Amino acid sequence: MAVYTEVPDEELNRFVADYDIGTAVSFKGIAEGVENSNFLLKTTEGVFVLTLYERRVDPADLPFFIGLLEHLAARGVTCPQPLRDRGGNVLKTLCRRPAALMTFLEGVWVRRPTVEHCQALGGALASLHEAAADYDGRRANALSVDGWRPIFAAVADRADSVAPGLSAEMETEISFLETHWPQDLPGGIIHADLFPDNVFFLGNTISGLIDFYFACRDMLAYDLAICLNAWCFEPDMSFNLTKGRALMNAYARRRPLGEAEIAALPILARGAAMRFFVTRLYDLVNHPPGAFVRPKDPMEYAKRIRFHRSVTNAREYGLGL
Amino acid sequence: MAVYTEVPDEELNRFVADYDIGTAVSFKGIAEGVENSNFLLKTTEGVFVLTLYERRVDPADLPFFIGLLEHLAARGVTCPQPLRDRGGNVLKTLCRRPAALMTFLEGVWVRRPTVEHCQALGGALASLHEAAADYDGRRANALSVDGWRPIFAAVADRADSVAPGLSAEMETEISFLETHWPQDLPGGIIHADLFPDNVFFLGNTISGLIDFYFACRDMLAYDLAICLNAWCFEPDMSFNLTKGRALMNAYARRRPLGEAEIAALPILARGAAMRFFVTRLYDLVNHPPGAFVRPKDPMEYAKRIRFHRSVTNAREYGLGL
Structure with a gap:
């Protein structure tokens, strides 16, 4: 707000x-x-x-x-x-x-996305990628893999005050992501911030997408990984496989994923979670007292990263199920 | 917000x-x-x-x-x-x-009230008092003279951290107000919080009044004193006599003020300023870090109190000028 x-x-x-x-x-x-x-x-x-x-x-x-x-x-x-x-x-x-x-735009954003909402989102995300395919604007993704370490480094010394051991854990994680981050996956314009509050619904039908101020060029499957993080975890940070399946398969029906994209999904999901972990951590430790905006909890994304580390195959997210 | x-x-x-x-x-x-x-x-x-x-x-x-x-x-x-x-x-x-x-309600609240807005407000306030005259609902004003000392007492020990000497100054002020607060002035339903953000305009015409959640029974002239504080001071806390004149005389044209009311206006204005000083001071020192709402500055009302102490006659507010 x-x-x-x-x-x-x-x-x-x-x-x-x-x-x-x-x-x-x-x-x-x-x-x-x-x-x-x-x-x-x-x-x-x-x-x-x-x-x-x-x-x-x-x-x-x-x-x-x-x-x-x-x-x-x-x-x-x-x-x-x-x-x-x-x-x-x-x-x-x-x-x-x-x-x-x-x-x-008319529509209401859903505070608690259902399986139906996740399915609608998957189709809309693929349509968005298709519609933007011939847009010739250039904007790099400043918040992709090369952007995480500088943000984290600025606040790493205070990370352990959020959770013991967090600094070393995320330092290791960023190094892993930097080493293994995929290259040469199909790219295009991505929204990069398609959280529930940026998707308007009327009933179970999407009536509009808003807030394109993180949009940029990057791997298309990375956008799907961002949505997986933002839409398919429950408030207790458990992964909802039914929602994952609805999102992933609805997306893949409209824009089929290549083998390399499918293989990369677990690391893309880890990276997508890291992107929000580092900015939330930064905002939390730099939060001015009395500021208007309540800082979001970076641990929600630390927990997602830990979940994704356990995933070896995109089928575990529901793709193809 | x-x-x-x-x-x-x-x-x-x-x-x-x-x-x-x-x-x-x-x-x-x-x-x-x-x-x-x-x-x-x-x-x-x-x-x-x-x-x-x-x-x-x-x-x-x-x-x-x-x-x-x-x-x-x-x-x-x-x-x-x-x-x-x-x-x-x-x-x-x-x-x-x-x-x-x-x-x-349609309308826009004015961030910087002009003389014309103050004049429109004076008429609307008198009309509000007239329209409410035969409302039989009962609600006492919990934030009148008897309410200020308990709120101030809860935070008086921290008042000097806001400004040196503030605690003693306001302790004396509250005692003065308790001793000299008028009785038996004409009463009725007052809005009690008619700040600019609660008054909608279309151009210079008032299109609606909102936020009646402090409305109560009290002296009608006290409501006018609240508006005088809220509408007729400039951002540097100087009193704008032209705005005071516009407000007071527009009110009095629709509801003529009695002699006792006119005589009481300076102390009513001091009390009205004290009412917002004590709640703002309380909110400031009890403000949780990271809360949504930025606390308002109590010193804006301390300065108004000091101004009103120098006023001896309602003509100094513009009444009858």
Whole structure:
């Protein structure tokens, strides 16, 4: 949940007046999203989401994200669509921050994904990969295998205060991942953060995907591994094989996985869990007292890593079952 | 800003199904309000606000609030209207908390009130007092003069860590207020928390009042003193006489103030500032690290108290100017 910036009414009204969307009749901060400030804006003409880009989003990447959203929508993926102001601009400035106005998507994100939700997600992820295949924007994944050690190194000396022995365990794990990380798997544009709060449903049907601000080029199967971590573990960190099966097979039906991808899934899952472990650990030990956002627990991802270490075959995730 | 409770989708859908409002198509936590969890709920039939009542709201008081909202709306005050479910119930339970569904009000709260906004507020406050005059609900003001000492006493030993000498200064101030607090001024239902974030505007016109969860019976002029504190000081804590004049005279035009009320305004303003000083001080020193809500600065109200001590006559607030 986050609103980092207060938008004074005069500035809001000036901003809205740049567009052909009428005048503001309601403006509420949304208690979701931890990277940017998001507001639900209702005008006399419709409902929109206003995003102010805060820390962690590099303004130089914004054209990549905006272009991707337009590209995906043109290929039938329901995602927020940036509005252009009267001068044709998508990226604007509000309260000294980059800002963009997007269409509002209907749907509710599921707090407790079911097997049906995981199945729907698998299909949507494959469709997303297909739709983005001919997008020519370039953005490297700063949070892939080469990014984990620097983040971990910055906080490793405090890791043992979170759990005894954690520092040595994760040091070893990162070394293993660096040595064994797959190369040359099929690549493309990945969402890279497709957690339940970024997937809107109406009933069991996906109505939209949001928050593409980690999207980048990487191995497609790595995106599937991120979803496996985010959707198929129970609150006690146990792995739900039925959900894994629903997700993996729905994905593979739409985009069949190659042999190398299948063989790599256990290590991709370990790496995907490491990616969220290191950023959560970093955010936890650097958490300013009294900050708006409650830090997420890195141990949820340490436990996933330990689970994945025990997996030798993608069938153990449900693939092909 | 606050969302203290996550509502699982199945529980939300069951809750919505109790009403004749269609099915949920969007559900977003609102990053406003520090006492309760608020969600914007869009269904196939309309837009609503769902409130889960958290700490500080006594469930026994909820019928008073609900009845007041219905009473006010029947007399032309635009405020949230509680919906009844198919069984006629307004107060329900969701996620083990009292919950109510209200109509959505259009309007934007003003981050920087202007003179025009203060003038509109004065008229609206007087109209609110008039409309509530024949409401027969009973609720005492737990945060009036008798309530300040116990709250302050609980944290007085830590007040000097906020500012040197603060503890002794406010101890003396509370004693003064207890001795000189007015009795027998005209009473009625007051809002008691009519800060800018609880007043919606469309342009310079008030479109609705919200958040009646501090409403109670007390002196009507005390409500005006609360608004004077909340609306007529600048960010540097200087008093804006033009705004004070606009607020006070717009109020008095609709509900003329008696001589005793006018004479009492300086001490009512001191007391109104003390009410927010003690709760802000309490919240600051009891603030859990990592909590969602950034504590508000009690010194903003200490400075207001010091200003009001220098005032001897309501004309210094702009009344009658």
